[in-house]
Amino acid sequence: MLRFNHFNLRVPAHRLDAVLDFYRQVFDWREGFRPLSNSQGRWLYQGDQALVHLSIVSDAEAEQRAAHGNGYxxxxxxxxxxxxxxxxxxxxxxxxxxxxxxxxxxxxxxxFFDPMGLRLEVNG
Structure with a gap:
């Protein structure tokens, strides 16, 4: 049995607040506990489930990723x-x-699209 767990976005520091605000405002997700890690970032939760992991990256890495789109x-x-x-x-x-x-x-x-250009679908 599979269920959705989370998705990870690699976000430049200067876009982090916009991405956080977007997901908080659209879905009412809240920021919550993030275990210690070698990288910096934030996690957004729905209830007890951490759904979105935001990892902060350099502008150069973000530009490189943007140049290649969202991959697959x-x-x-x-x-x-x-x-x-x-x-x-x-x-x-x-x-x-x-x-x-x-x-x-x-x-x-x-x-619709989030601030990083990721396409989102909601079914109802």
Whole structure:
């Protein structure tokens, strides 16, 4: 049995606050405990689960990663029972999104980007 655990973003120090604010405001995740490590960073939690690990990198490393895009990572997907509330929150935060309605399944998908250009999908 598999379940989503976390994703890691490597973020330059000067973008860290924007990324933290984005995930806190959009998903109501809170900053929490991060074990000691050789790298610096922050962790964001939903309940007791650390979902987002943010690792601080140099501007040079961030530029190198940006030049290669997100590699094979296309998007991260989440599930919600509160799609209307999510869309209202995105609109309130002036975050552009696109919406796809899958007629055969009744599923609605919302796509948008975080401050680092990572595409996010929320299904509901």
């Amino acid at each position: 990572l296309d998007h991260l997907a989440f599930q919600t029972d509160a799609m209307a509330a999510l869309k209202a929150r995105l609109a309130n935060l002036a975050i552009d999104y696109s919406e796809v309605k899958l007629e055969r399944t009744g599923l609605t998908q919302v796509f």
